[in-house]
Amino acid sequence: MSKVQINNVVVHNNPAMFKSDFHFDITFDCMENLVDDLEWKLTYVGSAESQSYDQVLDTIYVGPVAEGRHMFTFQADPPNPDLIPKADIIGATVVLLTCSYHEQEFIRVGYFVNNEYESDELRENPPETPNISVIHRSIMADQPRVTRFKINWGDQASQEPTGEEMMNEDGELQQAVLDTDSMLEPLPSAFKDVHSMDETSNVEMEMAF
Incomplete structure (x- = not known):
């Protein structure tokens, strides 16, 4: 069982201009204390033809994380259009919000993105x-695609791969479970006021019980 479960994701600044920042409010539950950081990453898929055009817009680290419910705001710069094939700038693509623990990705939330001219x-x-x-x-915020991966949280022995498991790009064992839950429920009002963890950070986080 995953020790971290995303409870809700709210997409702000949507729709917006291509050059506008991305802005997400993320609420997640931690089932027990985690002594190390969670690594959150936002990736823009520049082209369906090759992962070489993917752009990591930002990576942030949250931790240690205490048991309970948490919320933080994740803001990131837009992709660099010079690194995207001209033919792929207009049209549909994907932005991926992922989280990893001990360099093991355990959840991925994907959103379809449509870029177009207004006139x-x-x-x-x-x-x-x-x-x-x-x-x-325009981010299709009401249609997220959630994929969960089975990882070793540090309290279990290594296991041999099964037919439903796969290796990630780093050769680590993962088990994918597709979940198309929409996560449409709004954030509870108690989560509106948050405090900054670091004045220089783009992450805000609070404990909520």
């Missing part, structure tokens, strides 16, 4: 070089 004229006759300043970004 009919530009949609019908798009410029050869995309005009980033007038491209609008």
Whole structure:
């Protein structure tokens, strides 16, 4: 059983311009104390043709984490359009919110993203070089795709792979479980006021019981 479960994700600043920051409020439950950090990462998929175009927009570390419910705000810069193939800037793509413990990814929340021009004229006759300043970004916040991976939280012996398990890109054993729960419920009002963990950090977090 996973020791961390995402309770809710709220997508802010949506829709927005392509060059706008990403902004998520994330609520998660920790089933027992974790002595090490959780690594949260936001990745923009630049092209379906190759992972080499993926851009990690930001990585943040939260921890140690006490048992209970927590909330934090994750803000990240938009992707660099110069690193995206011109043919893939307009249209549909994906942004991935992932969390890892001890360098083992255990949950991934994916959102479809649609980038398009607002005016009919530009949609019908798009410029050869995309005009980033007038491209609008829309995240399909009501249709997240959640994938969970079985990992070793540090209190179990290594096991041999089974037919339903797979290796990640680092050669670590993971078991994927697809979950299409929409996580549509709004955040409880008690989570509205949060305090900053670090003045220089883009993470805000609170304990809530």
